[in-house]
Amino acid sequence: MLHFPEPFKIKMVEPIRKTSKGERLSILKKASYNLFLIPAEDIFIDFLSDSGTSAMSDSQWAGLMQGDESYAGSKSFYRLEQAVRDIFGFRHFIPTHQGRAAEHILFSTVLRPGDIVPNNTHFDTTRANVELQDAIALDLVEEKAFKPEYIHPFKGNMDLEKLEKTIQEKGPEKIPLCMITVTNNSVGGQPVSIKNIRASKEVLSRYGIPLFVDACRYAENCFFIKEREQGYKDKSVLDIAKELFSYADGATMSAKKDGLVNIGGFLALNSDEIFEKVKQKLILIEGFLTYGGLAGRDLEAMARGLYEALDEDYLAHRIGQVRYLGERLIRGGVTIIQPPGGHAIFIDAKSFLPHIPQKDLPAQALVAELYLEGGLRTSEIGTVMFGKKDATGAVIYPELELVRLAVPRRVYTNNHLDYVAQVIRQVYERREEIRGLRIISESPTLRHFTARFEPLEAAAAAGNK
Numbered sequence: 324m325l326h327f328p329e330p331f332k333i334k335m336v337e338p339i340r341k342t343s344k345g346e347r348l349s350i351l352k353k354a355s356y357n358l359f360l361i362p363a364e365d366i367f368i369d370f371l372s373d374s375g376t377s378a379m380s381d382s383q384w385a386g387l388m389q390g391d392e393s394y395a396g397s398k399s400f401y402r403l404e405q406a407v408r409d410i411f412g413f414r415h416f417i418p419t420h421q422g423r424a425a426e427h428i429l430f431s432t433v434l435r436p437g438d439i440v441p442n443n444t445h446f447d448t449t450r451a452n453v454e455l456q457d458a459i460a461l462d463l464v465e466e467k468a469f470k471p472e473y474i475h476p477f478k479g480n481m482d483l484e485k486l487e488k489t490i491q492e493k494g495p496e497k498i499p500l501c502m503i504t505v506t507n508n509s510v511g512g513q514p515v516s517i518k519n520i521r522a523s524k525e526v527l528s529r530y531g532i533p534l535f536v537d538a539c540r541y542a543e544n545c546f547f548i549k550e551r552e553q554g555y556k557d558k559s560v561l562d563i564a565k566e567l568f569s570y571a572d573g574a575t576m577s578a579k580k581d582g583l584v585n586i587g588g589f590l591a592l593n594s595d596e597i598f599e600k601v602k603q604k605l606i607l608i609e610g611f612l613t614y615g616g617l618a619g620r621d622l623e624a625m626a627r628g629l630y631e632a633l634d635e636d637y638l639a640h641r642i643g644q645v646r647y648l649g650e651r652l653i654r655g656g657v658t659i660i661q662p663p664g665g666h667a668i669f670i671d672a673k674s675f676l677p678h679i680p681q682k683d684l685p686a687q688a689l690v691a692e693l694y695l696e697g698g699l700r701t702s703e704i705g706t707v708m709f710g711k712k713d714a715t716g717a718v719i720y721p722e723l724e725l726v727r728l729a730v731p732r733r734v735y736t737n738n739h740l741d742y743v744a745q746v747i748r749q750v751y752e753r754r755e756e757i758r759g760l761r762i763i764s765e766s767p768t769l770r771h772f773t774a775r776f777e778p779l780e781a782a783a784a785a786g787n788k
């Protein structure tokens with residue numbers, strides 16, 4: 324099927340070092356089985372995140388040298404403004420240092436305690452920023468997203484019935500905005516169709532509720548639309564993106580994904596009234612209007628990266644590479660979320676480790692085991708990230724227990740991916756030996772970054788042999 328070689332040559336290399344299994348076991352213990360706490364130089368292949376981990380192009384590196392560091396009115400700001408206007412089309416925009424700053428500025432401006440924000444699925448920082456305002460983050464993705472092996476071209480879609488029902492039950496006055504996340508990261512990097520976005524907008528318009536797009540992987544989403552949605556195969560990804568954003572009133576963007584930069588983001592919107600307020604907040608929190616939380620050179624790299632991420636040869640390679648990894652895992656008998664997403668492969672840890680109950684954190688146990696086996700760094704998207712406690716202290720478990728292999732853009736070759744698939748298949752062969760973990764310390768919010776774990780049965784614990 325679609326297999327596209329790297330449409331670039333490698334001009335600079337960064338050595339990576341493979342540790343021994345013995346070294347990895349002591350590193351893992353020292354990090355209390357939380358891979359966020361492992362120094363990057365002790366990682367062989369880093370699939371922790373596709374965010375801010377891309378390789379920049381020669382043009383972007385040249386742009387760093389040309390970045391205008393003027394405090395106000397930097398040339399680089401105007402170039403970025405031009406790119407944002409061209410692609411996204413919104414009337415106003417403010418640069419921020421990354422996506423969550425845009426979220427925070429937006430939500431702290433428009434949300435009041437008790438308000439509700441529907442989304443197909445909130446990502447963790449988005450949810451946390453809604454909840455910081457004492458508002459309620461509701462996930463209304465279509466049910467099929469929860470069946471890992473069910474194949475559907477647009478498994479990230481918003482459930483339109485649930486959306487309308489929520490508005491009618493809670494009242495539109497309680498919903499200052501609705502969000503749609505493209506691609507839908509938390510359910511497997513699955514795309515949302517243009518039809519679904521248009522239909523969501525129609526529902527919301529009837530009740531006067533604005534639609535914001537959480538746009539960080541919009542180029543990958545638009546490539547899937549071109550591949551899969553009827554009527555789009557002859558349109559350019561840029562034109563598809565323009566249509567997609569034409570249905571929205573604004574967007575939050577982490578350019579660390581489809582902006583192909585290591586840092587950067589923005590908030591773009593049409594409302595003059597909200598813009599006046601967010602401008603004041605930007606100056607207070609991030610910096611002046613023409614740099615946000617960034618250096619001029621970062622603005623320049625972002626302006627160039629936004630266009631590079633829309634290059635269709637690049638996107639065919641990018642989406643093809645993630646698919647390549649997925650196919651190798653499926654061939655090895657591993658259950659992954661199907662079809663493969665845009666930025667990552669998600670292993671279904673419940674079916675990989677059926678003998679570990681959800682309370683014993685199967686996805687986190689698998690994350691630890693993959694590090695031990697081959698120096699891979701992956702992330703847990705399951706109970707550690709999304710588990711909640713009810714009023715009585717009982718844990719509410721998320722539907723899915725996943726291990727995410729997020730593939731950085733333009734960083735690894737397919738040889739690296741072959742190695743990764745081999746490591747995972749080896750662990751799969753001896754999966755019965757793997758034991759669960761238990762949390763020994765955690766923070767009240769976003770606990771996955773800092774929680775500490777220990778193996779349930781120390782003697783039989785992973786890697787002790």
Ligand code: P71
Pocket residue numbers: 371372373374421422423424446447448449504508537539577578579588729
């Ligand atoms: C990802 C990240 C970055 C991350 C976050 C938490 C733990 C580890 C890594 C960030 C997103 C995202 C979506 C859909 C907003 C943000 C925030 N994702 N929306 O997937 O996926 O952007 O990081 O620039 O603040 O690894 P930000």
